[in-house]
Amino acid sequence: MEELNYIDLFAGAGGLSEGFIRAGFNPVAHVEMNKDACDTIKTRTAYHWLKENGQSEIYYDYLKSETKNKEELWKKVPENLINSVINKEISEKSLPEIFEVIDRELGDKEVDVIIGGPPCQAYSVAGRARDPHGMKKDQRNFLYKYYVEFLKRYQPKMFVFENVPGILTAKNGVHLENIFKAVRKAGYELSLPTNKQQFLNAKNFGVLQDRKRVIIIGWKQELNLTYPDFEENEPQYEVLKDLFSDLKKLQNGEGTLNAVDYAKPTTDYLEQAKIRNGLDIVTQHIARPNNENDLEIYRIAVDEWNKGQRLNYATLPSRLIKHNNTKSFTNRFQVVNGQGVSHTVVAHIAMDGHYYIHPDKKQNRSITVREAARIQSFPDDYFFEGSRTAAFKQIGNAVPPLMAEKIAEKIKEMI
Template identity: 45%
Template sequence: MKLIDLFAGGGGLSEGFRIDGFDFICHIEKETSSCDTLRLRNIYYYLKKNNKLELYNDYLNKKISFNDLLNFVPENVISDVLNLEINDDNMGYIFNFIDDRIDGKSLDGIIGGPPCQAYSTIGRGKNKLKKEKDERIYLYEYYVEILEKYQPKFFIFENVKGLLSFKDYKDKLLLPIILKAFKDANYIVNYKVINSENYGVSQRRERLFLVGFRNDFYLNNDFFNNLETYKSSAPTINELFSDLPELMAGESKDEYSKSIADSVYTREFRDANSDFLTQHFSRPNKENDLKIYKLISEAKKQGINLKYNELPDELITHKNTKSFLDRYKALDGNSVSHTIVAHISKDGHYYIHPDSNQNRSISVREAARIQGFPDNYYFETSRTSAFKQIGNAVPPKLSRKMALTILDIFNNVAEN
């Protein structure tokens, strides 16, 4: 089944669909660092298929440069990544790019969702006056435009659950308008808020998924009911981090603390062909923040979510002590994480490591594991961009189960 990924980000949704039965025509994404990550992931799968992963590991070990790596890869391996913003000015180019890659064949599916910040409940009051001019609100129209042109068999559209209650500048609920646009484009659509924790992801992450099938298909299988057959429990944070070496703030380590044989809870994240650990580095922090981190994480062990205004006076530096009182938050080692969001790219105050002895915010690799990315997934090109890509991603462990559900449905159609 031939797919395109719109608003692809760092590739979390794509990663789940990189299995037999699916083939990507293209990934379209405006952020350059995310596109670099997508290209590198394409290279990983090419080298894996051709039994040359030692070259990928050499790149991760900084033995060769990215340009050196490209010498071993055909150009078409990375040419499906289009680094371009989806907007009015670029739609003609985007259509031509897709047409060239489809080469007269039909498109089977579209996955992806436009940036979610416009629909979020956070800052909604502040953003109210900008609605008429905020182009992010209406990015779904490009999604519909592409659906109308290529008429794929299905699509998966992901966004924050705030879309359920979001109103446009005319004070009308936007979701019914989006649903009507999909219906007018010839799709039968169902939607549901999915919590990733129920699908093996160590994170309470609720996101809205709209799944549509072209209305000329007779599908007696409901996507979301089928998806529930793939539910599974998630490891706790302590279990998830159990083979990652201890770090202090500002440190980095590249070797696991346990062998893969001893990594009961985390073997699925590990690469059996490599013991090299990447991107397990943490931010350096100011002394005042480290003192706060220690208090917050120790209180969390006692089941207490210590508020900012409850800190010792000498540690309180913000004038605002009446709102945003949970601006510092520790993970619960005996449970799953709260939602990882893109703000983690700005600071780690909301993601303090559960081990107060390490006294830091979580590393890039720890954040990636919480999202369900395998350890061989490498995020380009900086710590900040890596955190942003992770925070914006659909957990690959969830998207893999969505991909399997799509295959189940179409296999059932073929049998009938």
């Protein structure tokens, strides 16, 4: 079968793309406005090229190095591959330049699939609650128009458009209706997930996270396809026992962005989910420092969680309450479910770790960068460029690669 090519728009750190690469697709270009996320994709692009060309050791040496020079790593792979990661905000002004780079990369090849989802804050329920205008004036509501421009220009057979469930209700469904109209006008048919809720959940794809996402799939009208069937498998594994157990135990403020050894052997889940994939080291297992006030709240939160209930911020001893608002966001301190799947990892994890407290009270901290990446099903050899905060943000915004891979496999079958 000939190689299937795709373009990734609003690519983030490349979680969706990683799934498509695993399923045998070839990336023509990634477009992303955040520089740290682009650097992460460039580093991952280097990993894939070096692996394919029998030079994985160069990449592993990079992971093991304490003075990482990403530019030197990128020089080890063909320049056009690094240049195909386009660090630009998609706008009317930037479209001609983006098209020019993609056209050069594409040559006489065809684009089979376009993937990606515009930034979701404009469609998210939380975003609408925080914004005085309910996000009605947010320009990100209209980024789908640029997505449609890529469909018109490159005429892929299919596309995958990922977003938050809030897109179903944003502006009483008007935004979604406008997306459907614009896409149909461009010559494509499209469908929401056909289950009752109209979204997919990462936990049904082997990811140890309750993460609901709207995955719109579209195809050229003449192809006469239908939305694929995805099995809804309940997870059989647990975060503490199967996902975190081989990582070194840390206290708050401990750990390193650099490579360290695993503390224990791998688990069935880590092998099955391709998280531990042959390396003898792990990077970015680093925890945030916390003040004593927060640490005391963390201990109380874990005790409450172990009794089967979430901590209500308003019920804390008054000496621990530092926020005036005790009416809303009373769940601002949350423990990750160690005996099941985690709640959704979101980009707010870059601001503080209070919403992601480690379930082991003895460690008394929030989760590390690597633990967050594992909850999202990123493999341990995936390196997030930028600061610890930048890494958390990239992870929180990503599509879990394990979920992406299973979607990509269905797309491949359909094509």
